[in-house]
Amino acid sequence: MRSQTLAAIGRRLAHRPESGSFPSATLSSVKAVPLGTRATTPPQLHPLERQEVGSFGAQSAEVLPPLVENPLLDFAANTAPLEIWEGTVISVDLKRGFMEATLDACMSSMPMHTAEFDLEWVSDQDMDLVRPGAVFYLTLFKRSKPSIENAQELRFRRRPAWTKGEIQQIDRNAREILKKGKEAPLAKL
Amino acid sequence: MSFTRELFSSSIVAVGHFNPAIFTPDWLEKNQLIGSADAESAREKVNKTAFVVTQQIATFETPWFVLQVLENQFSLTSKEALTPAFMDLGVGILQLVSHTPITAIGLNFMAHYKIHDVASYHAVGDALAPKPLWSPLFPGRHVGMMALTMKVQDGTRENPGKSRDYQQFTVQPSPSIKSGVFFSLNDHHEVDKEEAKLSRPGELAAAIIDSHWKNTWATSTTVFESLLASILGPQEKMNA
Amino acid sequence: MSFGSPPKADEIELALFGPGYGEAIAIHLPGGVWILVDSCIEPSSKQPAALHYLSKLNVSLNSVAAIVATHWHDDHVRGLGKLVQTCPKADLFLSSALNSTEAATFLSAYNGKISSNLSRGAREVGEAIAARAEYYWTQQRTIVLEKTALGVPISVVALAPVPAAFSRCLVAFAKNIPGVDSAMTHAPDLRPNIESIVLHIEVGAESILLGADLEENSKFGWSAIARNSWCQSRKPASAYKVAHHGGASAECSETWTNLLADQPVAALTPFAHGRVRLPSDDDRDRIRSRATRSFCASNASRKPRMDSRIAKRLSQISRGLQVLESGFGIVRLRKRANSEWSIETFGAAGPL
Numbered sequence: 093m094r095s096q097t098l099a100a101i102g103r104r105l106a107h108r109p110e111s112g113s114f115p116s117a118t119l120s121s122v123k124a125v126p127l128g129t130r131a132t133t134p135p136q137l138h139p140l141e142r143q144e145v146g147s148f149g150a151q152s153a154e155v156l157p158p159l160v161e162n163p164l165l166d167f168a169a170n171t172a173p174l175e176i177w178e179g180t181v182i183s184v185d186l187k188r189g190f191m192e193a194t195l196d197a198c199m200s201s202m203p204m205h206t207a208e209f210d211l212e213w214v215s216d217q218d219m220d221l222v223r224p225g226a227v228f229y230l231t232l233f234k235r236s237k238p239s240i241e242n243a244q245e246l247r248f249r250r251r252p253a254w255t256k257g258e259i260q261q262i263d264r265n266a267r268e269i270l271k272k273g274k275e276a277p278l279a280k281l
Numbered sequence: 282m283s284f285t286r287e288l289f290s291s292s293i294v295a296v297g298h299f300n301p302a303i304f305t306p307d308w309l310e311k312n313q314l315i316g317s318a319d320a321e322s323a324r325e326k327v328n329k330t331a332f333v334v335t336q337q338i339a340t341f342e343t344p345w346f347v348l349q350v351l352e353n354q355f356s357l358t359s360k361e362a363l364t365p366a367f368m369d370l371g372v373g374i375l376q377l378v379s380h381t382p383i384t385a386i387g388l389n390f391m392a393h394y395k396i397h398d399v400a401s402y403h404a405v406g407d408a409l410a411p412k413p414l415w416s417p418l419f420p421g422r423h424v425g426m427m428a429l430t431m432k433v434q435d436g437t438r439e440n441p442g443k444s445r446d447y448q449q450f451t452v453q454p455s456p457s458i459k460s461g462v463f464f465s466l467n468d469h470h471e472v473d474k475e476e477a478k479l480s481r482p483g484e485l486a487a488a489i490i491d492s493h494w495k496n497t498w499a500t501s502t503t504v505f506e507s508l509l510a511s512i513l514g515p516q517e518k519m520n521a
Numbered sequence: 522m523s524f525g526s527p528p529k530a531d532e533i534e535l536a537l538f539g540p541g542y543g544e545a546i547a548i549h550l551p552g553g554v555w556i557l558v559d560s561c562i563e564p565s566s567k568q569p570a571a572l573h574y575l576s577k578l579n580v581s582l583n584s585v586a587a588i589v590a591t592h593w594h595d596d597h598v599r600g601l602g603k604l605v606q607t608c609p610k611a612d613l614f615l616s617s618a619l620n621s622t623e624a625a626t627f628l629s630a631y632n633g634k635i636s637s638n639l640s641r642g643a644r645e646v647g648e649a650i651a652a653r654a655e656y657y658w659t660q661q662r663t664i665v666l667e668k669t670a671l672g673v674p675i676s677v678v679a680l681a682p683v684p685a686a687f688s689r690c691l692v693a694f695a696k697n698i699p700g701v702d703s704a705m706t707h708a709p710d711l712r713p714n715i716e717s718i719v720l721h722i723e724v725g726a727e728s729i730l731l732g733a734d735l736e737e738n739s740k741f742g743w744s745a746i747a748r749n750s751w752c753q754s755r756k757p758a759s760a761y762k763v764a765h766h767g768g769a770s771a772e773c774s775e776t777w778t779n780l781l782a783d784q785p786v787a788a789l790t791p792f793a794h795g796r797v798r799l800p801s802d803d804d805r806d807r808i809r810s811r812a813t814r815s816f817c818a819s820n821a822s823r824k825p826r827m828d829s830r831i832a833k834r835l836s837q838i839s840r841g842l843q844v845l846e847s848g849f850g851i852v853r854l855r856k857r858a859n860s861e862w863s864i865e866t867f868g869a870a871g872p873l
Contacts, residue, residue, distance in 0.1 A: 263626060
């Protein structure tokens with residue numbers, strides 16, 4: 093972790109390569125970022141399209157800054173999802189290198205399916221998470237930039253470890269669950 | 282179909298009082314919220330622009346998200362394919378900083394739609410900002426809509442609802458897609474002050490994300506595409 | 522789907538619902554009393570199948586006297602929470618195998634109150650419990666319902682789980698209770714299933730055996746029940762909801778000889794989860810040889826049901842793609858005194 097003065101950050105950002113429509117970042121603009129909750133991701137201009145973009149109805153236009161702004165971030169969305177499934181691992185065969193899973197579609201009303209996946213589709217960093225009951229997200233998407241292509245991603249769900257407070261709450265809830273249980277009468281032998 | 286969704290992304294923004302110095306790739310990895318490859322990818326940026334962690338600001342990126350934390354704002358923005366893992370990450374981070382005083386959460390979805398013919402593209406702007414209203418004011422000059430924002434809240438103008446939550450929809454020409462329309466939805470939720478006194482505000486904020494993010498995704502798509510369909514005519518199939 | 526008219530006041534009915542993955546049962550007893558066992562979702566209405574069915578028959582939900590959740594596995598409890606919420610007069614019965622601090626802690630950890638979506642089954646059971654001020658533990662000899670209606674004695678009792686299973690269940694739950702700083706993972710299904718509630722229903726001279734998902738085990742499973750003298754004293758059942766989707770792991774010849782009438786009517790729901798497909802061809806042959814007539818709640822094909830472009834892309838990174846809930850069906854058995862079972866099938870249901 094490099095220690096940076098705020099002034100140095102500002103200087104570096106001000107000399108950033110032209111990214112299109114964003115004003116140069118200054119420290120004052122960093123602090124002036126409004127305290128709203130709106131998206132801080134600015135749409136980025138594709139260099140070839142810059143001249144055509146401006147406003148609806150305009151013949152040709154100068155490039156105008158987008159409405160949403162955060163000068164510190166200069167990346168852009170480049171994908172659109174086609175379908176996403178929440179997968180749940182049913183079984184894992186490490187020897188033969190595959191897992192079986194149910195697939196529950198998130199973006200449409202298609203019914204649940206099952207399928208087998210080679211573990212080569214699981215990233216190395218996720219291999220520790222592969223076990224029966226584990227959840228992953230399988231996304232089929234279209235990437236528009238740098239070139240148009242179909243792609244997919246399989247990413248396992250991660251949640252933080254259980255905290256002491258959560259474990260205490262679990263114990264409290266368990267006691268409440270048990271309190272409600274009653275014995276029903278038994279038939280005579 | 283006369284339009285297709287070309288780009289889609291999301292961001293989660295929290296307003297509060299943060300300590301940017303704790304938000305490091307190592308910290309996320311240690312708490313099992315990101316894997317080792319993602320953490321390494323973020324650390325590798327140390328010699329490039331994007332990786333900064335100080336007392337006042339933390340910003341770094343991995344292949345699938347960008348994290349930026351200022352003293353008064355937390356922002357998580359998606360990169361590459363958007364998945365519910367992004368929501369899990371936002372929830373997980375705010376659960377870890379459960380004592381952080383957070384006052385509001387914004388769930389944002391952004392989409393760029395390509396309109397397949399130029400006439401339809403102009404029809405979008407004409408429908409939202411009718412030419413007969415503006416053109417007479419500027420005879421002989423071109424007038425075009427730059428952006429439109431609508432705010433949606435509970436209640437009516439005369440009887441506003443008690444909730445301070447709202448949704449803000451924005452439409453503007455897409456700077457990324459030729460003949461494209463950009464939509465954004467900011468779904469703003471206040472963290473209940475009274476509840477925050479009794480509970481941990483970070484956990485409340487995480488619960489807001491957990492319970493609303495997927496619905497907001499669905500709402501964004503429905504509204505964006507219903508608006509386009511209303512202007513351009515019914516479509517065969519909508520995205521989700 | 523149209524289901525005709527509701528059963529007559531003196532008619533016994535067993536309606537078995539199966540969407541291809543999932544199971545639920547509605548039992549009608551003389552006097553207009555209904556008992557619901559487990560829950561699955563009817564796909565067109567997205568409602569619990571029993572609720573959808575009863576509303577189509579114009580049956581008041583106030584006539585549901587009991588809801589039994591035989592165990593907590595996902596395929597048997599989808600919609601259970603809603604079922605309990607909408608049947609206000611129904612007592613809720615849960616397996617006594619859950620009556621331990623360990624099991625309650627397990628349910629509490631995975632039911633979604635602390636962390637969402639770690640176990641759909643635990644979540645549904647949690648919602649069901651939340652909808653009631655109390656619920657009843659159910660083990661061998663528990664009386665779920667006992668009354669006389671229209672002059673006919675009715676008794677609904679549990680044959681399982683056996684108390685000997687409880688400590689083993691407790692250990693299984695304890696192994697999966699989270700600890701501080703342990704990774705937050707999803708709840709695995711615990712197997713073999715020895716915690717399931719098995720119900721025996723007697724109506725006058727008739728009786729029905731509902732096998733749930735109980736599997737065979739000499740101490741806790743089917744042979745333990747079939748050799749138990751009290752269980753043997755129950756009237757042999759002429760209708761049988763076959764245990765564990767007809768799978769061989771639940772097969773026990775003593776079930777057929779000691780608990781069932783000769784050549785009963787048999788019905789089951791299929792199960793498919795990864796490579797496990799129940800009933801297998803051998804299972805079907807075995808059941809058909811034992812039952813006079815046998816039926817399956819869902820005989821539909823498991824061919825993938827999705828947009829062909831998406832199926833093509835998915836098949837590039839996977840194999841064996843099959844639909845889980847292949848098709849919803851109902852097997853309905855009705856009987857009046859001194860008559861045979863009449864059997865109807867609806868939707869994807871048909872002969873086994």
